[in-house]
Amino acid sequence: MIEFDQVEKRYRDGTQAVQKLDVTIEKGEFFVLIGPSGCGKTTMLKMINRLIPVSGGTLRINGKNINEFDIHELRWNIGYVLQQIALFPHMTIAENIAVVPEMKKWDRSKVNRRVDELLEMTGLDPAIYRNRKPAELSGGQQQRIGVIRALAADPDIILMDEPFSALDPISREKLQDDILELQQKIQKTIVFVTHDMKEAVKLGDRICLMQNGQVVQIGNPDEIISSPANEFVRNFIGIHSQKERTPIKEVAAAFPVHAVEGQRIESHETAAKALQLLANTDVLTVYENGQPTGAVTRRTIIQFLAEGVQA
Numbered sequence: 434m435i436e437f438d439q440v441e442k443r444y445r446d447g448t449q450a451v452q453k454l455d456v457t458i459e460k461g462e463f464f465v466l467i468g469p470s471g472c473g474k475t476t477m478l479k480m481i482n483r484l485i486p487v488s489g490g491t492l493r494i495n496g497k498n499i500n501e502f503d504i505h506e507l508r509w510n511i512g513y514v515l516q517q518i519a520l521f522p523h524m525t526i527a528e529n530i531a532v533v534p535e536m537k538k539w540d541r542s543k544v545n546r547r548v549d550e551l552l553e554m555t556g557l558d559p560a561i562y563r564n565r566k567p568a569e570l571s572g573g574q575q576q577r578i579g580v581i582r583a584l585a586a587d588p589d590i591i592l593m594d595e596p597f598s599a600l601d602p603i604s605r606e607k608l609q610d611d612i613l614e615l616q617q618k619i620q621k622t623i624v625f626v627t628h629d630m631k632e633a634v635k636l637g638d639r640i641c642l643m644q645n646g647q648v649v650q651i652g653n654p655d656e657i658i659s660s661p662a663n664e665f666v667r668n669f670i671g672i673h674s675q676k677e678r679t680p681i682k683e684v685a686a687a688f689p690v691h692a693v694e695g696q697r698i699e700s701h702e703t704a705a706k707a708l709q710l711l712a713n714t715d716v717l718t719v720y721e722n723g724q725p726t727g728a729v730t731r732r733t734i735i736q737f738l739a740e741g742v743q744a
């Protein structure tokens with residue numbers, strides 16, 4: 434568990450990057466930080482592994498103030514993935530992945546097993562990739578190595594700072610799928626910075642939306658999209674009220690649901706109205722001219738609204 438307790442960061446030049454942050458990130462949670470450029474996401478992330486010192490309040494990991502950890506111990510137990518991962522160009526892929534396990538003095542056979550296991554986990558055949566140099570991999574593959582390198586020594590926490598934003602859209606989607614699948618297996622605490630709301634909605638168990646160094650709203654993707662805290666959130670996620678006014682029959686047509694009998698809604702009612710009704714029921718049956726023509730669930734409406742979400 435990571436706890437920000439009234440955490441502040443003032444840089445030397447007086448810039449107040451974050452103020453009075455009270456945020457608790459649960460163990461095993463995929464927690465996404467999002468907000469406009471300069472809102473304090475990276476500062477918040479880097480305070481966790483002490484790349485940036487806290488200037489006020491207390492930051493705790495599993496109840497212990499981060500300043501009380503041995504710095505190496507802390508860093509080795511927190512994986513870190515950057516936008517442009519810097520693999521060591523003269524080392525093989527296997528050596529790159531093994532950096533932290535080696536520092537932790539794992540024995541050679543354990544390190545080798547771990548490297549193969551991680552390569553296999555992300556669909557890269559160890560026989561082919563183990564001995565390659567980073568330059569012999571595509572950008573997407575290099576980034577994948579960056580992710581598994583961060584996992585190598587089995588850290589409890591993984592920090593990811595826009596890890597996929599330099600990739601082309603297809604590699605990006607693939608890596609998002611991979612990390613979701615991986616997270617189901619490993620259940621780490623992941624803190625993930627992005628400025629892409631679609632990515633946040635896809636990956637996050639919870640999303641923390643920031644503005645000017647402060648938290649504006651924290652919630653699961655469903656809550657953020659269906660009940661934005663204010664105009665800023667609404668604008669940021671790019672859900673135009675237009676979209677919420679879409680007749681429900683269009684939502685039902687865009688995201689067909691296997692017909693289940695639910696509470697009745699007329700086809701001309703809006704997506705917003707349907708969301709309200711779905712606070713108390715799981716499924717709505719859409720009626721047109723007295724006939725059931727489709728169904729919608731909370732999930733399908735959120736999917737529909739998220740399609741309008743902008744990066």
Ligand code: ADP
Pocket residue numbers: 444445446448449450468469470471472473474475476477
């Ligand atoms: P984000 O990751 O959301 O883009 P940052 O955490 O990088 O935001 O920055 C938050 C604020 O702190 C910005 O106003 C930025 O200009 C400022 N900032 C970041 N690093 C420094 C620094 N080393 N010295 C002074 N100001 C900084």
